[in-house]
Amino acid sequence: MSETSDQKKTRPQGRRLLLTLAGVALGMFGFGFALVPLYDIFCEVTGIRLIDNGRVSASEVQFEPTDEERWVTVHFDAAVDRGLPWEFGPSEKFMKVKVGEVSETLYLAQNQSSEAVIGHAVPSVAPAQASIYFAKTECFCFTQQRLEAGESQEMPVRFVIDPALPKNTKVLTLSYRFYKYDEESGTLAKADRS
Amino acid sequence: MSTAETTHHDQDDHHDHGPAKGLSRWVFTTNHKDIGTLYLLFSLAMFFVGGAMALVIRAELFQPGLQVVEPDFFNQMTTMHALVMIFGAVMPAFVGLANWLVPMMVGAPDMALPRMNNWSFWILPFAFAMLLSTLFMESGGPAAGWTLYPPLSLQGGDSFAFVIFAIHLMGLSSIMGAINIVATILNMRAPKMNLLRMPLFVWTWLITAFLLIMVMPVLAGAVTMLLTDRYFGTSFFNAAGGGDPVMFQHIFWFFGHPEVYIMILPAFGIVSEIIPTFARKPLFGYVSMVYATASIAFLSFIVWAHHMFTTGMPLGGELFFMYATMVIAVPTGVKVFNWVATMWKGSMTFETPMLFAVGFVILFTIGGFSGLMLAIVPADFQYHDTYFVVAHFHYVLVTGAVFSIMAAAYYWLPKWTGNMYSETLGKWHFWLSVVTVNLLFFPQHFLGLAGMPRRIPDYSVQFAEFNMWSSIGGFAFGLTQLIFLYIVLKASFGKRTEQLPDRVWEGAKGLEWTVATPAPYHTFDEAPDFRDEDVAHGDVAH
Ligand code: HEM
Ligand SMILES: [Cu+2]
Numbered sequence: 231m232s233e234t235s236d237q238k239k240t241r242p243q244g245r246r247l248l249l250t251l252a253g254v255a256l257g258m259f260g261f262g263f264a265l266v267p268l269y270d271i272f273c274e275v276t277g278i279r280l281i282d283n284g285r286v287s288a289s290e291v292q293f294e295p296t297d298e299e300r301w302v303t304v305h306f307d308a309a310v311d312r313g314l315p316w317e318f319g320p321s322e323k324f325m326k327v328k329v330g331e332v333s334e335t336l337y338l339a340q341n342q343s344s345e346a347v348i349g350h351a352v353p354s355v356a357p358a359q360a361s362i363y364f365a366k367t368e369c370f371c372f373t374q375q376r377l378e379a380g381e382s383q384e385m386p387v388r389f390v391i392d393p394a395l396p397k398n399t400k401v402l403t404l405s406y407r408f409y410k411y412d413e414e415s416g417t418l419a420k421a422d423r424s
Numbered sequence: 425m426s427t428a429e430t431t432h433h434d435q436d437d438h439h440d441h442g443p444a445k446g447l448s449r450w451v452f453t454t455n456h457k458d459i460g461t462l463y464l465l466f467s468l469a470m471f472f473v474g475g476a477m478a479l480v481i482r483a484e485l486f487q488p489g490l491q492v493v494e495p496d497f498f499n500q501m502t503t504m505h506a507l508v509m510i511f512g513a514v515m516p517a518f519v520g521l522a523n524w525l526v527p528m529m530v531g532a533p534d535m536a537l538p539r540m541n542n543w544s545f546w547i548l549p550f551a552f553a554m555l556l557s558t559l560f561m562e563s564g565g566p567a568a569g570w571t572l573y574p575p576l577s578l579q580g581g582d583s584f585a586f587v588i589f590a591i592h593l594m595g596l597s598s599i600m601g602a603i604n605i606v607a608t609i610l611n612m613r614a615p616k617m618n619l620l621r622m623p624l625f626v627w628t629w630l631i632t633a634f635l636l637i638m639v640m641p642v643l644a645g646a647v648t649m650l651l652t653d654r655y656f657g658t659s660f661f662n663a664a665g666g667g668d669p670v671m672f673q674h675i676f677w678f679f680g681h682p683e684v685y686i687m688i689l690p691a692f693g694i695v696s697e698i699i700p701t702f703a704r705k706p707l708f709g710y711v712s713m714v715y716a717t718a719s720i721a722f723l724s725f726i727v728w729a730h731h732m733f734t735t736g737m738p739l740g741g742e743l744f745f746m747y748a749t750m751v752i753a754v755p756t757g758v759k760v761f762n763w764v765a766t767m768w769k770g771s772m773t774f775e776t777p778m779l780f781a782v783g784f785v786i787l788f789t790i791g792g793f794s795g796l797m798l799a800i801v802p803a804d805f806q807y808h809d810t811y812f813v814v815a816h817f818h819y820v821l822v823t824g825a826v827f828s829i830m831a832a833a834y835y836w837l838p839k840w841t842g843n844m845y846s847e848t849l850g851k852w853h854f855w856l857s858v859v860t861v862n863l864l865f866f867p868q869h870f871l872g873l874a875g876m877p878r879r880i881p882d883y884s885v886q887f888a889e890f891n892m893w894s895s896i897g898g899f900a901f902g903l904t905q906l907i908f909l910y911i912v913l914k915a916s917f918g919k920r921t922e923q924l925p926d927r928v929w930e931g932a933k934g935l936e937w938t939v940a941t942p943a944p945y946h947t948f949d950e951a952p953d954f955r956d957e958d959v960a961h962g963d964v965a966h
Binding site: 257261357 | 536599606607610611641643645660664675739
């Protein structure tokens with residue numbers, strides 16, 4: 231009696247439940263994808279957005295003036311994605327900078343391959359909480375960089391640190407990762423696999 | 425396809441009064457008991473496959489330095505061990521138990537959707553054949569950890585695609601199984617069994633099934649995004665294309681934390697059936713158990729970022745996830761309190777199921793405490809990705825989930841097979857397991873506190889001693905499980921020597937103990953008369 235009369239009685243009700251549950255499962259599948267924009271929106275709305283790599287023009291940089299003189303250490307870091315045949319690194323590893331004043335440093339890049347390559351750098355700041363106080367007025371990461379075969383180039387970065395930077399932050403790390411720009415697809419190429 | 429008695433049935437394409445013969449019985453079966461058996465045997469097999477991988481890991485870690493396997497293979501072992509144990513051993517074991525027990529506990533003749541039930545099971549062997557086959561492919565199996573964090577997980581070989589499809593299939597199987605369980609519980613209960621008269625095992629499974637339906641699709645979405653990032657040029661998690669690798673962690677753990685409760689709620693149900701039986705007292709606080717289970721399930725959706733404290737969250741986020749995580753300890757504490765109160769002044773006896781259940785209560789609680797330590801943000805900065813985390817989740821998963829599955833196996837084995845297992849062997853199994861599992865995992869707390877990172881094949885010499893103990897414990901624990909294998913096979917295939925009573929344990933309550941032993945192929949063809957004395961353990965007079 232595997233198809234019992236009890237079961238039959240519950241059929242219409244059972245079907246509705248089944249469809250609801252399957253619908254929830256499908257909806258949650260979509261929700262997984264929706265999380266990608268939702269997280270961004272959430273951070274925007276609640277103001278906990280941390281990553282701000284936008285460009286600030288020198289004239290825009292206006293801070294509340296403070297009397298106190300404050301210095302922090304900035305640590306420069308660099309990495310090259312596996313798909314890009316470049317050498318790339320900071321000219322100095324550490325720099326003491328005065329908060330609220332524009333400072334400048336140089337990164338050095340060299341194309342080690344025998345053809346011209348276009349690269350694009352993606353910056354990040356650690357600790358992430360400090361990134362909104364780290365304003366770059368000039369940066370090679372704003373545009374693509376083309377290096378001819380064997381060419382090397384100095385790449386300047388100019389930045390200001392907002393005096394509103396929380397007092398307990400004494401060291402900031404500015405890190406760049408250079409990716410190869412793929413002219414055909416117009417996107418940044420992915421790292422070669424294995 | 426008929427027996428003498430089929431005349432009064434309007435459908436005759438079913439085997440009504442006994443199983444078909446031979447292999448086709450198992451391939452085409454829609455019988456909940458057959459499918460339960462298949463799930464449980466599959467889980468047992470995967471338990472040993474995953475266990476063998478764990479022993480490769482422990483062999484390599486027996487001494488500092490690299491001696492047994494290559495580092496890349498070591499990483500494949502940690503990744504595969506976790507995937508096999510989580511999706512192949514623990515989850516199918518619980519689904520198998522649900523298949524066997526839920527219809528019998530609610531007085532239903534079968535699961536609500538028997539044909540889909542067949543599919544849910546038979547997908548699994550294919551999924552795992554696919555997953556395990558990657559170990560023999562040129563690029564090897566997945567090696568980036570079971571959490572599959574990009575970018576690392578996207579940098580391996582092309583066997584990756586097989587891993588993703590295997591995970592899709594496992595998810596599909598779980599979702600179908602869960603839908604079936606919900607439909608069975610909501611639509612097929614015997615008359616007079618209202619929700620608050622259901623056994624706790626049924627309750628915990630109802631809630632677990634909802635969790636599964638909610639989060640397995642999210643995992644499927646996450647791994648689909650990995651797949652398209654890898655092969656179709658999307659940039660969900662690829663920083664070069666404007667994506668964010670940390671986003672993957674958010675999506676993964678939105679699935680991952682409810683997933684850990686999927687692996688423990690049914691265990692709560694099991695011990696809530698076993699402890700009252702052997703304490704010969706009603707379960708203390710039945711209703712509070714139900715509410716505690718529901719609150720744990722709800723809270724499990726808002727704590728996921730405790731796995732990500734070190735990714736650089738804003739302070740407000742860290743505080744929120746810290747406190748939310750700690751709040752889970754409250755309903756969990758209610759449960760532990762209720763189990764202890766059930767035992768309090770009971771006339772307890774310690775047959776093997778009870779031993780495993782009591783072992784569960786004590787050792788799972790240790791795992792809960794280490795979880796609380798990990799929930800403290802500043803402490804987690806130190807403990808994260810160390811062996812302390814490994815110790816934590818093995819206490820909750822091995823001495824928690826796995827112990828409860830073993831307790832369940834001993835408790836219901838006589839009902840399933842008609843054979844009583846050997847109590848002497850069962851006690852040996854328990855005591856050896858308890859001693860060796862603690863030797864295996866307790867030292868890992870110290871290793872983690874001292875700073876040994878997880879998922880590494882080599883370590884500096886100051887960690888040598890604890891690792892040696894842990895490896896010895898690991899091999900001893902692994903060997904001990906052969907006793908369990910012997911006991912289960914003997915009960916299942918051995919000759920029946922005595923006729924056991926319907927109510928195998930004198931204190932057992934619930935509808936499953938009112939049917940013959942061993943349980944006939946079809947039970948409750950007619951809905952049972954659900955009398956008050958058939959209500960499973962509960963403290964209310966219902
Ligand atoms: C009182 C309850 C619990 C609390 C407060 C808790 C807390 C935590 C925290 C904070 C972590 C992250 C540690 C880190 O990576 O730094 C963690 C990891 C983990 N927990 Fe729990 N936990 C609890 C119960 C459970 C239960 C019941 C299970 C499963 C049955 C479980 C399984 C896991 C697993 C598998 C991981 C590691 C995941 C991974 O990184 O691979 N936990 N737990
Ligand atoms: Cu968690």
